[in-house]
Amino acid sequence: MKKVIYFLSLFIITAVSAQKxxxxxxxxxxxxxxxxxxxxxxxxxxxxxxxxxxxxxxxxxxxxxxxxxxxxxxxxxxxxxxxxxVPKWNRGLPEFAYFESDPGVTTNVPICALGGSVATPLGGLKANVVEVKSLDDLAILGKQRLEGRIVFFNRPMDPTNISTFDAYSGCVDQRYAGAAEAAKYGAVGIIVRSMNLRLDDLPHTGTMSYGDLAINKRIPAAAISTNAADLLSLSLRLNPDISFYFKQNCEQFxxxxxxxxxxxxxxxxxxxxxxxxxxxxxxxxxxxxxxxxxxxxxxxxxxxxxxxxxxxxxxxxxxxxxxxxxxxxxxxxxxxxxxxxxxxxxxxxxxxxxxxxxxxxxxxxxxxxxxxxxxxxxxxxxxxxxxxxxxxxxxxxxxxxxxxxxxxxxxxxxxxxxxxxxxxxxxxxxxxxxxxxxxxxxxxxxxxxxxxxxxxxxxxx
Missing domain, CATH: 3.40.630.10 (Zn peptidases)
Structure with a gap:
């Protein structure tokens, strides 16, 4: 019996000591x-x-x-x-865009359709462009200034915010809800500055929503690269009558x-x-x-x-x-x-x-x-x-x-x-x-x- 107790005790001690x-x-x-x-x-x-x-x-x-x-x-x-x-959305053929500062004087810019966006008309969409910094700016400008135009949302991520995710949260509303809000004022399309702290030529996509907007009232939405956004903004200050053209071929199934x-x-x-x-x-x-x-x-x-x-x-x-x-x-x-x-x-x-x-x-x-x-x-x-x-x-x-x-x-x-x-x-x-x-x-x-x-x-x- 003593031997059994001894070996049992030895087993328990060994097992405990083996635990990490x-x-x-x-x-x-x-x-x-x-x-x-x-x-x-x-x-x-x-x-x-x-x-x-x-x-x-x-x-x-x-x-x-x-x-x-x-x-x-x-x-x-x-x-x-x-x-x-799950939803099925397809980008289709690559997007194409330029802005026109004078008749025949165009500058190509990199864009990409936002996820869930509708396509432009078959021949593309061209209209004068209005720059805004926030969704609140739409109400200030009103239908008189926005109807028939392309709205350019150009609020950048805050570079002073060390938390880049907070900086992203601070401006992503214009990408997500911009098209739905701009359509209420008669805008025909939107372009949104890419959610990116770096200045480069890469447009960044991401999801967007039309909310409860009727299908026939939905307008195309695209992201524009940060370099192109800065160039377009500067060009608009020099010439507010600039028109913008873009074509995208996306489809929702x-x-x-x-x-x-x-x-x-x-x-x-x-x-x-x-x-x-x-x-x-x-x-x-x-x-x-x-x-x-x-x-x-x-x-x-x-x-x-x-x-x-x-x-x-x-x-x-x-x-x-x-x-x-x-x-x-x-x-x-x-x-x-x-x-x-x-x-x-x-x-x-x-x-x-x-x-x-x-x-x-x-x-x-x-x-x-x-x-x-x-x-x-x-x-x-x-x-x-x-x-x-x-x-x-x-x-x-x-x-x-x-x-x-x-x-x-x-x-x-x-x-x-x-x-x-x-x-x-x-x-x-x-x-x-x-x-x-x-x-x-x-x-x-x-x-x-x-x-x-x-x-x-x-x-x-």
Whole structure:
């Protein structure tokens, strides 16, 4: 009997001593990310073999098929596709534009149609142009000044705002609602300064909305590059009678079926509690969507790979979700939340990566004060990896519909200073993603998932 007790005690001591400390677990995660990561190769395929992944496109379906295959090969406990109906918009032939300062004297400028815009008439659209800085300017100018004209929205991102996402939020209303508002005053079209802090010749697309405007009253909307916007603005000061011509061939089709791609590792002790990590699989079509949001997708897939590589057995179910249609509808995020609610699934934590594949700086959290205090207690664990920013704030668009009082929502926060140089533009391409930065981001995400899985979410009082 004494021998049995001795060997049992020895087994327990050995098992306890074999458990990793948090420092050791994070070190194993980061080491695996920097030596065994699959994320960069996955992104290479998504970007260079498939390319831009507009919702409803052939490329979007190819991305669904590819990522499901890769998740299957990771040996997860379950991988499946979740059907979702998504909008289908096609850009058509490349856009063309110029402004005319005197009869026959024209200057070509780079533009691109905004996502969801209607086409111009078959022969293009030409009219005098009126520059404004805000939606409020439309009411000041009124129908008398705007009817029959093209409205040029030229409010730039604020370069003094260190948070580039705040700078973006400060001017994106003109892109999203500009056409709907200008049409109310009889405008025949709009052009919008690209949401970009850099001066360059690349127009940046993005979604726009006509609200409840009747189809026959909708006007074409396009983005103009920052260099061209400055040139047009200067030219208008010298000659207010400038006319602007543009032609675009976009078309809106009926909704089509697509899918969220989902895979999971089943929890060992409380599998009914679900933790989500994800990004959005769709992208705009001008580039290949490497930063927005191919990077977030492969980082999220990599989280599950890293947990398996480091030998960690999660208590809770860890689920990766690659959402479809974030860019122009959020249908994937809404569908996932709808199905989760209908099945009465218990989600306790969700993490999203949708801010590019740049060097990770930390996380933002949408959570209770008690959970935020817990997060701050983990800061010393991240300091060796130069992760220092733990703030309250927005988590992510796709996980937002999951929110309730009991959940913690989080967003990876990479360095954002270069993000809007590429956002929704033709240079959002694979060569602008750094392999090591991408891997560090995935390791940071996996580390946060590990800590929340080990220590749990503090329930609201």
């Amino acid at each position: 400390t948090d420092e050791e677990q994070l070190k194993d995660i980061y080491d695996a990310a920097l030596t065994k990561s699959k994320a960069y190769d996955w992104l290479n395929y998504l970007s260079n073999q498939i390319g831009g992944r507009l919702s409803g496109s052939v490329q979007a379906q190819q991305a669904v098929d590819y990522t499901k295959l890769q998740l299957d090969e990771l040996g997860l406990d379950k991988v499946w596709l979740q059907p979702v109906m 009926d909704d089509v079926q697509s899918y969220n791609v989902i895979g999971e590792i089943k929890g060992t002790t409380t599998p009914e509690e679900i933790m989500v990590v994800g990004g959005h699989l769709d992208s705009w079509d001008l580039g290949d969507g490497s930063h927005d949001d191919g990077a977030g997708c492969v980082q999220s897939m990599e989280v599950l790979h890293l947990l398996k590589e480091s030998g960690y057995k999660p208590k809770r179910t860890i689920r990766v979700v690659l959402f479809m249609n974030e860019e122009n509808g959020l249908r994937g995020g809404n569908k996932y939340a709808e199905v989760a609610k209908s099945k009465k699934e218990k989600h306790v934590f969700a993490l999203e990566s949708d801010s590019g594949g740049f060097t990770p700086r930390g996380f933002s959290f949408d959570c209770s004060e008690e959970n935020f205090i817990q997060v701050q207690s983990w800061k010393p664990l991240f300091e060796p990896y130069l992760i220092h920013m733990f703030v309250k704030g927005h988590s992510g668009a796709d996980i937002g519909p999951l929110k309730d009082d009991q959940m913690v929502l989080a967003g990876l926060r990479p360095d954002s200073q270069r993000y809007f140089d590429h956002h929704h533009a033709a240079n959002d391409t694979f060569e602008h993603v750094n392999k090591r930065e991408l891997e560090l981001g995935a390791a940071s995400m996996a580390s946060l998932i590990y800590l929340f899985d080990k220590y749990g979410v503090i329930a609201a009082k």
